[in-house]
Amino acid sequence: MIEFFIAFRHVVERKFQSIFSVLGVAIAVTVFIVSLTVSNGLEKNMINSLLTMSPHILIKNKHKTFFENYNQIADNVKKIKGVKAVIPQMNSQSILKFEGFAKGVLADGISPENVKHGLNLKIVEGNDNIAALDSILVGEQLAYEMRLKVGQEISLVSAENKEVKLIVKGIFKTGFLDYDSNLVIVPLRTMQILPEQGEVATEIGIKVDSPQKVETVLNQVRSAVDQKEYGIISWKTINQNLLKAVQFEKFVLIAILSLLLIIASFAVSVILNMIVREKIKDIGILKSIGYTNKNIRRIFTIEGLIIGVFGMIMASMLSPLVLIGLKILFKEYMKGGTYYLEELPLYISQIELFVIYVVTFIVVFVSTIFPAARAARLKPVEALKYE
Template identity: 30%
Template sequence: MKFELFIALRYLAARRKHSFISVISLISILGVGLGVAALIVVLGVMSGFSTDLRDKILGVNAHMVVGVMGGAMRDYRENIEKLAQVPGVLGATPFIYTEVMLSSAGGVKGVVLRGIDPATAGEVLSLPRDMVQGALADLETPGPFSGIILGKELAERTGVTVGSAVNILSPSGRQSAAGFTPKVKTFVVRGIFRSGMFEYDTSMAYVNLAAAQDLLGFKHDLVTGVELRVDDVYAVAAIGQRVREALGGMPVYVRNWIDMNGNLFKALQLEKTAMFVILLMIVLVGSFSIITTLVMLVMEKTRDIAILMSMGATAENIRRVFMLQGVIIGGVGTTLGYALGLPVSWALGRYQFIKIPGDVYPMDYLPIRLEWLDVTVVGITAMVLCFLATLYPARQASRLRPAEALRHE
């Protein structure tokens, strides 16, 4: 063991009249440890919230939507065959989108109605996995009324269950001598889904394509567009360009999940950065405690430093002694922060014992996702701050002159 490290450890373990310095060292370690633990947990929550929200949005919605500018899409089956051949596209399904009024014995609610193809919707959407009652195939069940699938919260608010009848009022009615007459059609609830996103579960309903076309009065086999699922959700811009090329000269628009939700995820990233900066102040407080510890130690050990220098220790040796003390404090504090932050994050993610209101947030529990890059950056940042805190006290200690120091003893 080098004598600089030996002396640094002895000074940190000061006893008797110097025990106050050891207490300050302990406070410094705790300050750094709590700061690192808080950073790990909070960044894990922010990453988990962003990732969980992205997964839920990309489950209920497609990665990419292709539509025709100014109207509905004709010959969608032929277009789906073309799109399925585009490199990077894993699945394609047609859809119809409209807003309607749903009424039942339990109340009236405005909902987003989506017509889907039960045979191919599972290749793009997470709806088959989100079903809590019934299945997508039940939309094709024959009977006097077409089937409909409702969100769990929507079903509870309107007081319906599987087998209940609901009325859908469409804005696409017809003009008569008595004025405009909206179109009303009766559906039977064939299933209930729960996506985990309160906004979708309270306002989304699904029917098959034929029922949606009949409700909207489409005279031809038209759809609103085609939804796509891709293999790389971060390469949607490049895949979108290939999609346009595959459809030739058709006047289509291509929108991806980043375009539709970009502002939301940018806001989440900004919040994550802001929380990192704010909580870094806790580590900064710990590093200031390191400065206090080392400055007081230099004052207490003036005579020892003079003796060491008179015995041949150089200014560089003295500087290393005090720099090593700060680095040791920072290292122990950072390790303590990891030992506290990682288990807490694991417990939060594993047991989900912190619940949040689902009607306010898009999820009903506190999500945790530890990114190793975030965890590494936290540790490196804490160590850098602790190292910088050693520079001034170490420099002052190395500038002591043995004769001047001993003269005042």
């Protein structure tokens, strides 16, 4: 208790230097938390947008373009724990025509019930009811490019050169530009009629409860399906290059932010060294009345930790304020500047916050070792003679 009191007095006596040291730690931690929160939010938003239409697990026939027994496979997969939805699909590269406009699109045939309950589509205009065979849903960017409105009739030309007239029932937005500008959704039955292959599908998409832990369900799906006949792949494998790039960017970000903490710890170390220089006589007096090297070392270690802890407390108050300010600035000045963001996404887990504070505490503690050891090494006689 006495050691803490002495350490606290030392910190208070040097108000100017102590305040700047606390601010240095607080700013470093705040920048770390804010940057990681924004980075996590953008990453989560990107993955959610990507997985709106992309299945978490994809099953395709290895030997044929179409497979007939997709209902049997779907029924087997639905029994697996963790499976949220099983969505048979029929995809085809097609051409969309409307009033002189023509564009190549991916036509995705999905049953009406799976569109309503299996996909998490955000409908910005109209609705997602494609029960009628002449229904079609188009992406927001595609609708903008071709000047499409709900209720208008358009033509879809399939890969087999079959043309069908469809009515726009709704306009959706996933937030993933590639989908919103190049994808249309039509009833599965309509897509089955065009190639005249009967009730077939080109693939089966599976949605799971926890996309980040898809491996558990993936192994069960592989056990339930003949792997010689069908290829089974997860969304992580499909998008592995994108995920690796995101992970590398996050690694670089954390490495750079860690340098800020190290710089802040140097400031703490410098302040402690200055205090040791100024308090040489005091150290000599303390040693002469019985304080050991361990006691002296503990005093200066506590001083550094007081600065670090106050810096972390200040960071915990500053971080939410900075994040709120960023959200307001983004909403006011950047709305419409990026296609897929309506507001600034923010996310950080409690574990990440805990790790940041623990690492900060350790870095600050390490920065106190040299000054504290230097103070402890002083001999009482030499310290008392110091001018």
